[in-house]
Amino acid sequence: MKKVLLLPLLDSMPSGHHQVADAVREIIQxxxxxxxxxxLDILSEWNTWLEKGIVAGYLGWIRRFPKSYAWIYRQFAYRSKSERPHKLYEILFMNKVRDLLEREQPDLIVCTHGFASLFINRLKESGECDIPTLNIYTDFFINDVWGCSHIDYHFVPSRMxxxxxxxxxDIDGTRIFVTGIPISPKFEQRTRQEETGNPTVKRILLSGGSVGLGNLGDLVKKRVKGTNCRVKVLCGANRKxxxxxxxxxxxxxxxxxxxxxxxxxNKIYDEVDAIISKPGGVTVSEALRKGIPxxxxxxxxxxxxxxxxILKEMGLVTLIPGDEDALDFTCRALQDEKMMQQFNEAADRYRKSIELSDSKSLFKVIQQMLERG
Structure with missing residues (x-):
């Protein structure tokens, strides 16, 4: 029996990296x-308590000091390899990655986080790993953390x-597949029933991501009375x-x-007319699959x-102006035929650019990777 090893990061935070890894497992099964x-998560394998501490610190940092986090992210994720000092974390983790590969003996490695691909890329560069490896990018761009140069295959979000x-x-284009960001095959199914009730009442889904970050509470509280919409709020892990x-x-x-x-x-998606969300790669990809603005x-x-x-430039999302009430703006936009036509045309262009557009075609390519060895 062939074996696929999927490597996301941060087990205790249900991120897009894990959702994509889970989608690939579901497609295979x-x-x-x-x-x-x-x-498996390399960090949890190395030290579970450290992984949990990093997640707590990360969420607290974003909530309290968003500007400093953005600056650090750009400095870290967009410095060229030659500008970076030799990182202590590479020394710490490389032996763990070697041990992990020796223990698991996979026939294919799938990286859904840049750190995992960085380590695998280094091992392949030094000739220590000859296992076929696939990078699956979970945003609409690739930052400089990802290891790419010696990775065998790539699932990318767009032709660009x-x-x-x-x-x-200088990677052969036949080893790079435009897949969009892979999502669960469950979202290929449609459950929407025939419209009932008042068609002028718009149904809006508010999503703050799996950890419930964002200003969703404020958005809802502003529009309790006199609104012509109904909202469903995905709170994630945010109990408050x-x-x-x-x-x-x-x-x-x-x-x-x-x-x-x-x-x-999937059922919730089929019940709504639009989504107000953060621009996370997986959420946007699910909405595009369902045809939801x-x-x-x-x-x-x-x-x-x-x-x-990037998504704004592609016409795939609409940014709500800062001086607008989010729900009012969204409801007006849904009734604007020109705006909706522009969105539908952009979404159609994007969907047509996808080379592997469903779970069966994704599986077929993964199967071929395993057969080539």
Missing amino acids: MNSGEIASTK VKDALSSKY LYEDIKRIPDEFAEAYPYISSKEEM VFISSALPGQEQINLQ
């Missing part, structure tokens, strides 16, 4: 009973990223936000804690700000 898959990756590292929303009249707002069920999440009210510092810039 749906299409074959002859391929085993294992998901494919061209840039091929040019920068969940309790605050639950106090709002049921006919206006519904609150949901972190949802692990893709079937339930995405409106951005805020972006976390670092990668989300960069995602936002």
Whole structure:
């Protein structure tokens, strides 16, 4: 039996890196009973308590000092390799990665986080690892943390990223596949029922990410009375936000804690007319698959700000002006035929650019990687 080893990062935070790894495992399990898959976090393997501490510190840092986090992110993620000093973390983790590969003996490595690919790339560069490796990029750009030069295969979010990756590292284009950001095959199913009720009442989904960051509570509290929309709020792990929303009249707002069920999440997507969200790669990709317009009210510092810039240029999201009420703006936009036509055309262009557009085609390519060895 062949074995696939998936390497995201930070086990105790349900991030897009884990969601993509889970989606790949789901795709493999749906299409074959002859391929085993294992998901491991290098940091948790090294020190579980340190991993939990890093997650807590990361979330606290973003909440309290967003500007400093954004500056550090850009300094760290966009310094050329020649400008970086030799990192202590590489010394600390390389032996753990070697031990992990020796223990697991995978036939294919799949990296959904830049740190994992950095270590694997170094091992392949030094001739210590000949296991076929696939990078799956979970944002709409590639930062300089990712190891790319010696990685065998790449799943990229767009044609633009494919061209840039091929040019920068002189990678054969046949080893780079435009897949979008892989999502659960559950989102390929449609559950929407025939419209009932008042068609002028718009149904808006508010999402702050899996950890419930963002200003969702403020957005909802501003528009309890006299609104022509209803909202569903994904609170993630933010218990306070969940309790605050639950106090709002049921006919206006519904609150949901972190949802692990893709079937339930798919059903919610099929019940709404638009999403107000942060520009996370997975959330936007799920919405694009479902054909739901995405409106951005805020972006976390670092990668989300960069995602936002790229997605705006592609016409795939709409940024809500800072002086506008988010719900009012979104409802007006949904009734603006020209704006919706522009979004639909941009979304169609993006979907047509995807080379592997469904779970079966993704699996077929992964299967070929395993067969080549």
